[in-house]
Amino acid sequence: MTAPGTLPTGVTRLDAPCWHLINQYNEPHDTGDGCPHYGSAIEAAANIDGLNRCSPPGWVWRAEQVDDLPCLMAACEGCGYQLDEDGAMTMHHNSVEEIEIALKSCEWKIGSSGVFCPECVHEDTKA
Ligand SMILES: [Zn+2]
Numbered sequence: 001m002t003a004p005g006t007l008p009t010g011v012t013r014l015d016a017p018c019w020h021l022i023n024q025y026n027e028p029h030d031t032g033d034g035c036p037h038y039g040s041a042i043e044a045a046a047n048i049d050g051l052n053r054c055s056p057p058g059w060v061w062r063a064e065q066v067d068d069l070p071c072l073m074a075a076c077e078g079c080g081y082q083l084d085e086d087g088a089m090t091m092h093h094n095s096v097e098e099i100e101i102a103l104k105s106c107e108w109k110i111g112s113s114g115v116f117c118p119e120c121v122h123e124d125t126k127a
């Protein structure tokens with residue numbers, strides 16, 4: 001068990017809460033795989049038009065800062081690649097438990113010296 005507040009090596013918490021899109025019912029946009037997050041209000045706002053177009057008539061989306069702790073991100077110790085960084089949308093994780101599940105589902109490994117993407121797993125020599 002990881003003590004509360006202690007992050008595994010390679011997992012970092014962002015400096016500030018992210019932005020997401022919420023509809024007129026105050027429901028966050030959820031793709032079914034999670035709620036996409038954006039690094040800034042501008043980035044989030046850039047996605048509003050597209051979302052309005054594929055939503056039921058009358059729906060209105062707006063950008064709002066996530067009312068929660070800043071998210072956790074994981075970067076590969078071997079190549080620096082960030083989990084989810086090349087996705088069209090960024091799925092973030094708020095608890096160590098959540099990010100561990102995401103890492104596992106992407107075949108990443110939490111090693112003793114950090115987290116490793118599937119290509120760099122062999123570099124965790126201290127495993
Ligand atoms: Zn890597």
Ligand SMILES: [Zn+2]
Binds near residue numbers: 017018070
């Ligand atoms: Zn986030």
